Every structure is written in C-alpha cells, then in structure tokens.
Amino acid sequence: MPRVKIPRKSTAIDMTAMCDVAFLLLTFFILTAKPRVQDPIPVDQPSAAIIEQLPENDVAVLTVAQKKIFIGVEGVEIRKHLLQEMDTKYKIGFTPEEVNQFSALSSFGVPIGNLKQFLALTPDEKKAYVQPGIPVDTTETSQFYDWIRNARKVDASLNTKEMTIAIKGDSKEEYPTIAMIIKALQKQKVNKFSLITNVKAIPK
Amino acid sequence: MAELDTSGGGKHKGGKVRTKKKSTRVDLTAMVDLAFLLVTFFMLTTTLSKAKSMRLVMPDKDEKNPKDQMAVPETRTLTILLGANHKIEWYRGLPGKFIGAPTTDNFGKNGIRKTIEEVKQKIFDESGGKPMIVLVKPSDHSVYGDMVNIMDELNIAKVDIRAIVDILPGEVDLLKRDNNY
Secondary structure (H helix, E strand, O other): OOOOOOOOOOOOOOOHHHHHHHHHHHHHHHHHOOEOOOOOOOOOOOEEOOOEEOOOOOEEEEEEEOOEEEEEEOOHHHHHHHHHHHHHHHOOOOOHHHHHHHHOOOOEOOOHHHHHHHHHOOHHHHHHOOOOOOOOOOOOOOHHHHHHHHHHHHHHHHHOOOOEEEEEEOOOOEHHHHHHHHHHHHOOOOOEEEEEEEEOOOOO | OOOOOOOOOOOOOOOOOOOOOOOOOOOOHHHHHHHHHHHHHHHHHEOOOOOEEEEEEOOOOOOOOHHHOOOOOHHHEEEEEEOOOOEEEEEEEEOOEEEEEEEEEEOOOOOHHHHHHHHHHHHHHHOOOOOOEEEEEEOOOOEHHHHHHHHHHHHHOOOOOEEEOOOOHHHHHHHHHOOOO
C-alpha cells in the first residue's frame, strides 16, 4: 500500500505583521522618550495618598537631602537665560561655551563661585564630585534666593507662566532645613509648593 | 531562514528558457530583532510614570501688615505638634488654655487619623456646623516625612482649613515634658 505523503510545511513565519508592530512601538517610545534623570543625591521620597500630577514644564525642582539643596530647572532655554541673568548680578563672566554646558545640567548644587570649575569637569568627574549644595539662608541676599528669583523671572518672560516650585525632599530630612527653604521662598511671595511624593493607597 | 520557493521554475517541455521568477519576500527576522532590541532599550531608559506631587499652600506672611491676619477661634482649633521619632502630640484650644489635656499620639489608622475624625465631628457638633481649624507645628526634631504624612492625613480627612505654623517655645516644653522631643 502506498504511504500517504504529508506535504512538508515550511517553518518560515510571515514576519511582516510582527515587524509592523515592533516599529510602531519603537516609534512611540522614541517620540515619548525623555531620558531618566539621575538625582544628584539619593532621595527617599515620602509617600502620600492624595496627590496630583506635577506639570512637566515651568517647574523648578529643589532636591533636598543631607542638609544640601540642589536646584533643577526644566527647559534648556530657561537654563541658558537663567545663567546669564545670574552672571549679570555676580559678574563671574561665563563664556557661551559654559552657558551651553550649564544648560545641559538637569540639577546642580554648587556655589556660583565654584560653578566655573564645576562646568569644566568631564561628565564622569562631575558625577564623582561631591556637590556642596546651594548656599541658603532666610535672608534676601543668599544665592539660593537669587537663583529662584531669576528662574521665576526668566520663566515669566519666556513662557509668560508662573513657575511651579517643587520640593523633592528626603523623608528623613530634619524639618528645619525644609522650613528654611520655605521661609526663603515666602520672602519672594511664593506660597504654593508642590511636594514630590510617591503614591500610596489610603491605608485602611 | 528558509522561505517557500513560489517561483515554480524547472525545465519545461517546450524547451523555452525562462528566467527564474525570484520571490519578492524578504527575510524580516533580523529587522524584527533589531526593532525589538531598540524598543527594549527605549522602554528601559524612559520614565513612563510622571512625577506626582502634593500641593502645599503656606499662609501668606505679610510682615508689613501683621494686623491683617485672621484671629483663630480657639474652640475650633486643633493643634498638632510633631516631635522626634514620628511622635505626635495634639491638643485643642490655645497653649496654656487647653480644652482637654494634650495627648500623645502616633501615625496610623488608630492613631492620628481616628483623632482627626473624632475631633472634627466633635467641633462640628459643638459649634453648630462650623469647620475645624488645624494648626500643624513641626518641631526642630521632626522630619520632613512626618510633615508630609500629617498633611496627607488632613487631605484624607478633608480638612481644608489648616496651616503649618512655627512652633512656640511653650509647645516645645510640652513635647519635652512628654518625652516626644
């Protein structure tokens, strides 16, 4: 009896649809990509149940941990203008090259006198360098006061928007540090803050 | 990878030489590999979750016109003091003129949340439907996390009239007395 031959099927699969999907996803991720920003200092954020979204633009994030303050302003253009504004006051004389360097920094915490040296470091050296934090006190002459004031001024003139001040604090940070920042900011009539928190469910 | 050869081909009886029809299919495997590699890369390097935040409104400090400040009715006030080691002390009334004794409390479902709910209801009943006013006073030994926690509790309890105020020396003594400082 002749054997019934089963025709051999090809093992190749049509990849077209898979390829389509893969590239669709790829396009989506490329367009929505925003590189993850490393915190300049490890921060253990507190959690809260009732929260809202932090706006993505026109935000200044103050990272507070170990009694140090780091300032991060969103927007490359704003950062450029901010450094120029600060330069007119402190007369350090930043070169356009340094302004460009500064606009790439997502967050920094060095006194303005040391900023020139800090900007000259290579990215690896910047990571290794222990930043001392922005000098702050409750008076109207501290560098911290000027940074925030000028950042708000630049944001108001470029985007005609009120800048949101967000505080990203370590939950173990002693309260006086936070109180000092809040007092310094209230001197320039900033009374609304956004405290960056993690999300938690309302504990039952 | 092997593809089905659909071109037919082979020798025909007629002896006519035909050019072999080439398959128009392209092997997409490598392309898919690459695409998924990139997808993985972008997935891992982007932050999908946006930052969440809690809104904090501080009372406007008008140092020029201190008289504009609102007087706080003491019968409707709940003062929460934040001490060291996540300890809380609360009292009603004014410092020195307590309504009931100051009580030590802690965070949690049976701690401050219950207290806030109870006092809120009590003040609501006593004052004939007026809301409670909460003053949060973090001491120098309290931590930022506690402050966020207590504001969150007030948000949960829907207490809208609240403020973070500087602690008074008398209240620090109170925390010290009860070993909360």
